[in-house]
Amino acid sequence: MALVRIGVDIGGTFTDFVGWRSDSSQGITRLKVPSTPPHFAEGFKDGFEPLLDQLRISDDDEVVVMHGTTVSTNTVIERSAEPIALFVTEGFRDILELQRLRLKNPVDLFSSRAIPLVARDLVFEIPERLNADGEVLTPIDAEAVRRAVAGVKATGVKAIAVVFLHSFRNPKHEREIRGLINEIDPEMDVCISSEIWPRIGEYERAVNATLNAYVKPRVQAYLQEIERYVTNRLSSVRLFVTRSNGGALGLADAAKFPVHTLLSGPASGVTAAQTVSSLSKHEYLLTFDMGGTSTDVSLVRQGNPTVTSQGAVGDFPITLPVTEIEAIGAGGGSLVHLEGPAMRIGPESAGAYPGPAAFGRGGVRPTVTDAYLLCGYLNAGNFLGGAMPLDVIRAATAYDSIAGRLSVTTAEAADACLSVTTSTMVSRILPYLAAHGLDPQNVTLVTFGGNGALHGPLLADEVGINSVIVPAAPSVFCACGGVVTTLTHDVVNVIQGTTITHESLSDAFRHLASETVDWLKQQVELDRLTSIDHEFWAELRYKGQSFQVPVVVPTKADGSFPDLATISDRFHDEHNRLYAHCDRNAAVEFVELRVRIRGSLPSPSQVNIEGSSRRGEVSAIARRDLRIAGRLYPNTPIYARSDLERGSRVEGPCIIEEDDSTILVPPAYTAEAISSGAISLDRRG
Secondary structure, eight states, X not given: OOEEEEEEEEOSSEEEEEEEETTOXXXXXXXXXXXXXXXXXXXXXXXXXXXXXXXXXXXXXEEEEEEEOOHHHHHHHHTOSOOOEEEEETTOTTHHHHTTSOOSSTTOTTOOOOOOSSOGGGEEEEOOEEOTTSOEEEOOOHHHHHHHHHHHHHHTOOEEEEEOTTTTTOOHHHHHHHHHHHHHOTTOEEEEHHHHOOOSOHHHHHHHHHHHHHHHHHHHHHHHHHHHHHHHHOSSEEEEEEOTTSSEEEHHHHHHOGGXXXXXXXXXXXXXXXXXXXXXXXXXXXXXXXXXXXEEEEEEETTEEOEESOEEETTEEEOSOEEOOEEESOOTTEEEEEXXXXXXXXXXXXXTTTOOGGGOSSOOSOBHHHHHHHTTOSOTTOGGGGTSOOOHHHHHHHHHHHHHHHTSOHHHHHHHHHHHHHHHHHHHHHHHHHHTTOOGGGEEEXXXXXXXXXXXXXXXXXXXXXXXXXXXXXXXXXXXXXXHOOEEEEEEEEOTTSOOOHHHHHHHHHHHHHHHHHHHHHHSOGGGOSEEEXXXXXXXXXXXXXXXXXXEOOOOTTSOOOOXXXXXXXXXXXXXXXXXXXXXXXXXXXXXEEEEEEEEOSOOSSOOOOOOBOOOOOOOSEEEEEEETTEEEEEXXXXXXXXXXXXXXXXXXXXXXXXXEEEEEOTTEEEEEOGGGOEEEEEOO
């Protein structure tokens, strides 16, 4: 009997699969099929069947499926779910309208606030009140609840989010009203904010609760369909869903709290990137995940992801702890257009259907992928191993209009498109690195996604990144994250305004750790795990500040926690690292404590496609003309990635091809095959 882990990542253009057997030395098995929007489950089935055949799964094998889904994300961005209602404390009906009194872009004269997911006429005020310490000032008016539920039912709405003031201190009233609603209408779905993330900030909790209630029916329906299919297909299978913090959770929790899956796809790629951190020359990795619709970047420091509570999905802030992702609206399927004489890339995408013009599915508008083909980066006859040949003539026709308006050839227009795409990325990535106090020369770029290995090196050359790593299986790397991810959960305790001692802090941490263990027991039998690890965090700030800084609280060898002064010193150090100043004499305030648990299932230590070692010369399998940054490179060598065994080197400009991915090596870089099947690109000189 073997353990088989399967990672699945559904994107807007392709659905990726990765499989690993614990009894095999062959590394991973990977597969890529077109996505099938809006019925993404069909794409899942299209790829799952052939993957099972390749993995040779028997009835004795235990299968673990880690599924990343974009159902919740797409539902929010498209605002395509059924209406929901919101119950709030009396006097706070406009909580979603007022938001935080900040404009998203204050220098844009046409900037406007996000339109709430809940219409104002579906927001109901409930007479009740807790004070800031969580003590009851006004009990819940049960009769008012009955009237409100009747009003909701009259509109046909079937889901209610509940957000009461100070419920992060005491969830009593939110739990009480859920019980009342269930008595009145057992079919009504109720989401309470204190169960999702009991943190200070009523607007942010309201957003979390409404997002959860909004996407819940659609995510539940999707997961139920996947569960039926998988359990009918396999005799012994466990299904988990990847989540926004880079880990995974059980199917029941994912269906109950789908808000945790909103950023799961990009986070899985960052999780996979942690496995290659040992290959980097630098402390920081800048991950670069370029798919068909967008590009997502993040930072990994000393093998650990960057965690934030300031994420966003669409127009809405996400204050849950998530892997920090900087999303850029430029991907392989991004549509190219002119605004006057200026070329613009995205944010609209051709998606999977009709897709880029070169796909031959009816797309006629130019995309970034069409530009790759016209500039010689892609092999038209070997795209996806020949399963999806590309049409050069259709790609050129798509660029005819732009080329005519710019008075250039179609190839030159395509080259300009790639330069503008790179500039778009640079304009977002340089400020992102600066915000973390990083010089591009001090980071290693890790490229993955369907187009990451093509465009990542162009970006590196432009911003001055000297080292690039292309991991094994880059085009399905987010699915690889599902193969190596852990069962991960975060809990929080707001301690702002309370008296903190070393003893009370230690007790609070231990209580939170106990909560996480209880959660883990609900996901899996603990004896199936290879390890269980805890991380402890405290968020602190100088008194008078309106924001806090998270710091890691390391435990001592005996499991005890450091004293308050030591934690404060770590806060000063982190504040100085982030903002280049600190005040060690200023009063420091503890705001909240967080604990994260990680339960590890058996998995490969690295995403591995290992080859033998050699340093012999590699022969080109073909040659073709390339256009890179306005310059033509005729007869550029094309190499097969399978020919590059460990130690092999090739100098740019060149192309390295495999069935589902293409690596561009710019003129100033040398590519070398290194351990674990990865390719390292290093700037010469």
